[in-house]
Amino acid sequence: MNTFFEFTYRNQHYISFSHSRNGELLAYHYVPGELQKLLLRSNYNFSLFKQLVIESTPEQGFSATTSKERVLLPPLLLPEKSGVIVSGFGLTNKKKVLSSGNTANPTPAWFYKGPGHVLKTDGEPFNIEHGVTAICEEAEIVLIYMIDTQGKPHYIGFTVGNDITDIGAIKASPTAFSYAKLKECSVSERIFLHPPPFVLTGTCNVFRNHQVAFSSTFETGIDQLYYKQEQLIDMLFRSPALRQTGLMHYIFLGADQNSFDQGHSLIDGDTISLRFNELDLSLSNRLVLQGA
Template sequence: MTVLSTYAVGTERYFGLGPVPQPGVELLLHPLGTDELADLLPESGGDPDALTAGRKRIELTPEDRRMARPLPPLFPEHVGDALVSGFMMTHNVKVDAATPDQPTWFFKGLGDRLKLSGEPLAVPGDAVAVCEEAEIVLVYVGDATTGRPRYAGHTFGNDLTDIGRFKQHNGHLSYAKLCDAAISPSLHLGPPPTAVTGRTTIERDGSLAWEGSFTTGTDALHYDLDAITETLFSYTSLHHPGRVHYVYIGADRSSFHGGHTMTHGDRITLDFQSHAVQLTNSVTWTGR
């Protein structure tokens, strides 16, 4: 599967195509100039030759890679043109008699809520009990004419959640989700995976505090993914040309379910081992 990654080098933006970039190897990048990848993808059909045609490639050695700052997939020029949201209670392990036909959808914020690996994840200062959520993230772009979101690809992320607030009052889900979210910079150009496996580790003061495995993917969902996203994006209030949507589609059990109580400074690593993606972020309690 082709993977597309975007970088800022100085004031210019570049993109790379190939496998998920790994540390210690060179980067082969193509300049974007004034173009937006969100516009180029539908025009090219995701064909690598069409995407790179007429663009002079640059090569960054492992040492030079420090100049390249990764960006969230298809990240727009203005953070207000990116909307971060998701579905909750989507996985089979969380289904019960009260499970609705359409899962609850929530809003996390605009593009500035997305953080890359190595950046801290902020939660409100009065958060009750915080947990990580290893998830697939679907990326959609509003059609240039109709504004209706169109699927562009998927990536992986950490939907940090104040699960304690939700447990105290399930009507407060909207507040529980107002935490930062981690995201991988690599966009996978293909359908969402049926199976994803990985491992979570949480460190405190340099020592292991908790670890466990996770499973996700469309096979783990109680819902038909096409059906629930079709319902979501049937609402015209979400239609806007060029707007980029990052939709987190739910998680397996977390460290909270394993008995871990997260505190300020805990360091979370989500290793999506089946897809060679790793995210590491510390958690920071802040003001609202």
């Protein structure tokens, strides 16, 4: 599978294609921002991109003893995080749309989560501001797009993420939807340079005081969408403001359910652990509620 991930080690940036030799992880040093340039040079062809990376710098091996010093990074995150747009679509899941009993909107609501500063990855805490009503997690597929020099969006690949929302505010007032989405969120460090999966299953576990306080399963994927993926993306990128050269987009596609839907309340200090079965990936983040 065409995939890679990035990390820092002693303040240096590295990319790995998951290859190993004699128990060492093989990786390649890069300067932040360089990967986006290599994607452009390769015309978004993974094989050529990989070749350019390998030719650009000597291969380095990292032993297992270095793992605690390696810091995972969101995939392709620009060094200038203000050049990143993190957003998503709400109420896209077939189950939610069909069970609401209401006439479905022609397109679901789009929301903005923030610039690249809101993106966390595995092991990092969610810092949530004072005044939230009730927080929930949502396990989702995240599409990654890059805007080229002609202002054209290019799909790079997908990862998975956890879309944190003040669901309590939305339940109290639907007009709070956009504000409730302005929260930190997380994505896996691994990007897959393929179309997103039709079906992706997993489990959500909430740990409280080192014990499981809540557990459930989830199902996501393109087949779970009420709307066509192409329809969502075409509508979004009609706006020239979102097609400025060099912008990176991380787009959350929607979830089927969350812990709040099932009667569970998250509190300060909870750790939300998502497991995406088919990708063999996990994503874990601790909830830090300011003023709690």
